[in-house]
Amino acid sequence: MDYTPVSPFRRTIDAVLLKHQSRQPSALPPSGVNKWEALRELSAAREHFGLTDRDMTVLQALVSFYQNTILGGNETDMVVHPSNKSICERLNGMPASTMRRHLGHLVLAGVIIRRDSPNGKRYARRFGEDKIVYGFDLSPLALRYTEFCEAAEEVRAEAERFKRLREAVSLMRRDLAALSVYGYEMRPDLSIWDQFSDLAALTARDLRRKLTCDDLDKMYDMLRGALDRARSILEPSETENMSTKESQSEHHYHNSTKDSYDSELPQELGKSAAAEPEQTEPETEEVPVSEDKTPSLPNLPLGLVLRSCREILTYADGSVRHWHEFVGLAERVRPMMGISPSAWEEAKQNMGPAEASVVLAAMLEKISDIRSPGGYLRSLSAKAAVGEFSSGPMVMALMRREAA
Numbered sequence: 202m203d204y205t206p207v208s209p210f211r212r213t214i215d216a217v218l219l220k221h222q223s224r225q226p227s228a229l230p231p232s233g234v235n236k237w238e239a240l241r242e243l244s245a246a247r248e249h250f251g252l253t254d255r256d257m258t259v260l261q262a263l264v265s266f267y268q269n270t271i272l273g274g275n276e277t278d279m280v281v282h283p284s285n286k287s288i289c290e291r292l293n294g295m296p297a298s299t300m301r302r303h304l305g306h307l308v309l310a311g312v313i314i315r316r317d318s319p320n321g322k323r324y325a326r327r328f329g330e331d332k333i334v335y336g337f338d339l340s341p342l343a344l345r346y347t348e349f350c351e352a353a354e355e356v357r358a359e360a361e362r363f364k365r366l367r368e369a370v371s372l373m374r375r376d377l378a379a380l381s382v383y384g385y386e387m388r389p390d391l392s393i394w395d396q397f398s399d400l401a402a403l404t405a406r407d408l409r410r411k412l413t414c415d416d417l418d419k420m421y422d423m424l425r426g427a428l429d430r431a432r433s434i435l436e437p438s439e440t441e442n443m444s445t446k447e448s449q450s451e452h453h454y455h456n457s458t459k460d461s462y463d464s465e466l467p468q469e470l471g472k473s474a475a476a477e478p479e480q481t482e483p484e485t486e487e488v489p490v491s492e493d494k495t496p497s498l499p500n501l502p503l504g505l506v507l508r509s510c511r512e513i514l515t516y517a518d519g520s521v522r523h524w525h526e527f528v529g530l531a532e533r534v535r536p537m538m539g540i541s542p543s544a545w546e547e548a549k550q551n552m553g554p555a556e557a558s559v560v561l562a563a564m565l566e567k568i569s570d571i572r573s574p575g576g577y578l579r580s581l582s583a584k585a586a587v588g589e590f591s592s593g594p595m596v597m598a599l600m601r602r603e604a605a
Contacts, residue, residue, distance in 0.1 A: 229272075229273040229340065229343050229344060230273055230343060230346065231273075232273075233271035233272055233273035233343065234271065234272045234273055234342065234343040234346045235270060235271060235272075236264050236267060236269075236270060236271070236272050236339070236342065237270070238346075239272065239342040239343065239346050239349060240257070240260065240261060240264060240342075242346070242349040242350050242352075242353040243257070243260075243312065243342070243349045243353075244257050245353035245356055245357065246349060246352035246353040246355070246356050248356070249352045249355070249356060250310045250311075250312070250352070251306070251309075251310055252306060252307070252310055252312070253303075253306070255303055256303045256306045256307055256310075258292065258303075259288070259292065259295075259300060259303040259304060259307065260307055260312060260313070262288055262291040262292050263281060263283070263288065263304075263307075263313065263337060263339070264339060264342070265291060266281040266283045266287075267279065267281050267339055272339060272340070272342055272343040273340070273343040278332065278334060279338060279339045279340045279343070280316050280334040280335070280336045280337065280338045280339070281336050281337055281339065282323035282324055282325055282334055282335060282336030282337075283323070283336070284323065285297050285300065285301070288300055304337075311341055311345070312341055312342065312345075313337045313338060313339060313341060313342075314337070314338040314340070314341060315337060315338075316334070316335050316336060316337070316338050317335060318335035322335065323335055323336040323337075324336075359414065362414060363414050363417065366414060366417040366418070366421060367408070367412070367417055369421060370404065370408065370417055370420050370421055370424060371408060373421070373424040373425065373428060374401050374404040374405055374408070374424060375401075376428060376600075377397055377400065377401045377404075377424060377427055377428055377431065378397075378398065378401035378402075379505070379508075379600065380397065380428070380431045380432070380435065381394045381395075381397040381398040381401065381431070382394075382398075382502065382504075382505065383435065383501070383502065383505050383597075384397070384431060384434065384435055386500065386501065386502045386505075387435060387500055387501075387593070388434065388435075391434070393430075393431075393434075397427055397431055400423065400424070400427055404420055404423075404424065407420065435593075435597070436594070436597065499553075499555050499556045499559050499592055499593075500591075500593060501559065501592065501593060501596055503521075503522075503523070503524060503527060505596065505600075506527075506559055506562065506596055507521060507527075508600075509563075509566075509596045509599040509600050509603065510559075510562035510563055510565065510566055510596070510599065511566075512562075512565045512566050513530060513531070513534055513561075513562040513565050516530060516533060516534050516537075517530050524555045527555065527558055527562075528554045528555055528558045530558075531557070531558035531561045531562065534561065534565065535561060538561070538564070538565065538568060538574045539573075539574055539575060540561070540574050540575045540578055541575050544575040544576075544578050544579050544582070545557070545578070547579065547582050548560065548561075548578050548579075548581070548582040548585075550582075551582045551583075551585040551586040552581075552582060552585045552590075552592075556585075556592055557578075557582075559592040559595075559596065560578065560581060560592050560595065561578070563592065563595040563596060563599060564577065564578070566599055
């Protein structure tokens with residue numbers, strides 16, 4: 202006559218132990234469970250079950266006493282009975298008191314079940330073909346394997362969400378810091394740039410702490426609101442419409458007649474072929490007016506331009522620290538891009554040398570998408586002549602593309 206005890210030797214019994222003891226061995230998976238797979242899934246979800254890495258180390262040592270790799274299947278006896286000394290030896294000399302404490306955590310979590318003998322010793326005894334073993338029952342590893350896998354998947358999904366959210370917050374913080382510098386150069390009359398800069402600095406400090414997903418969610422909402430406000434100031438509706446017009450003119454230029462831009466004919470020949478002489482007079486009168494409105498230097502800081510347009514720096518002999526050095530670098534790159542001297546001089550006249558150099562550097566970033574750089578530069582130069590073009594949206598678009 203056999204009997205499976207439910208009470209531990211010289212220990213109190215509680216509802217948790219009764220709950221774990223109530224699982225019947227008949228519910229074991231028919232095909233069994235790989236014991237190392239069960240350990241791997243449980244290790245991933247150990248915090249969900251209130252276990253530590255030290256608890257898992259003790260469990261791994263305990264599982265190593267089970268000779269078969271598969272838990273369950275044809276084998277219904279999954280009780281191991283190593284002595285405390287043997288367990289501590291496999292734990293590289295862990296003190297017995299520490300080992301017993303971790304065993305108690307494993308029992309309380311329902312990962313193993315105590316099958317204590319009448320005197321509390323662990324041993325196996327045979328009665329003919331029957332075998333009675335007292336020790337630690339590993340059947341919960343097979344019984345709760347599906348539960349371990351589901352909890353592990355939740356932990357991995359939460360870790361992936363945390364990683365992606367932290368990356369997004371880090372990128373948003375970087376964008377906010379760059380926009381605060383750019384906004385201070387463009388609109389120094391506003392004090393909000395200091396607030397944005399402080400928010401970016403505080404976020405960088407908080408990212409060094411141990412955060413939760415809730416903390417990152419709050420930071421994400423704050424940064425999103427600050428970025429939307431900064432962009433609404435730096436990119437008002439007029440600027441967005443102008444940027445749309447520029448992209449539309451680029452597509453229109455790709456499909457336009459080659460006589461005006463693609464072949465880069467002199468401007469006088471283009472005018473004589475496209476319009477009457479009296480129609481060209483108002484255009485020549487408007488050019489001096491636009492020259493008075495063209496600033497000597499762009500509204501963009503040079504450092505921001507160099508961070509957004511890095512391709513042109515590959516042609517520099519050394520560092521570029523001043524606008525005149527940047528203009529000289531653009532003069533050197535211009536022939537390599539296939540831009541004629543007449544188109545370049547026209548751009549410098551209508552935009553200013555520094556502004557034209559910024560446009561050239563921005564064009565170089567997407568040179569593979571521009572069929573005729575010279576013709577495209579002439580179209581932007583014509584817009585600048587009537588005050589309908591600025592290089593700011595081009596550089597900001599490159600910044601957003603890099604941050605995406």
